[in-house]
Amino acid sequence: MDIRTEKFSAAEFEALERYSNGRIMDLSNVFLLLTDEQVEQLHSDDWSYYHELQEELNYEMGMLSDGQPDEMQEWHDFDPDC
Numbered sequence: 415m416d417i418r419t420e421k422f423s424a425a426e427f428e429a430l431e432r433y434s435n436g437r438i439m440d441l442s443n444v445f446l447l448l449t450d451e452q453v454e455q456l457h458s459d460d461w462s463y464y465h466e467l468q469e470e471l472n473y474e475m476g477m478l479s480d481g482q483p484d485e486m487q488e489w490h491d492f493d494p495d496c
Contacts, residue, residue, distance in 0.1 A: 421449045442467055
């Protein structure tokens with residue numbers, strides 16, 4: 415099984431399966447493959463969901479790298495009692 419790492423082309427983005435209201439089906443499975451321009455074209459609900467997914471990914475990556483989410487690491491760095 416190959417894992418895709420390249421971003422969607424404009425044609426691929428337009429061809430994504432969508433609900434009748436225009437929202438992308440299975441956005442959580444493809445959000446990493448969207449370009450910045452494509453993110454800006456998302457329906458408002460999809461745009462918000464995209465950013466929630468990105469926040470969750472950033473949180474998880476922070477937990478993997480140092481065991482703490484980034485915001486906790488920043489608090490820890492400035493608290494002299496820690």
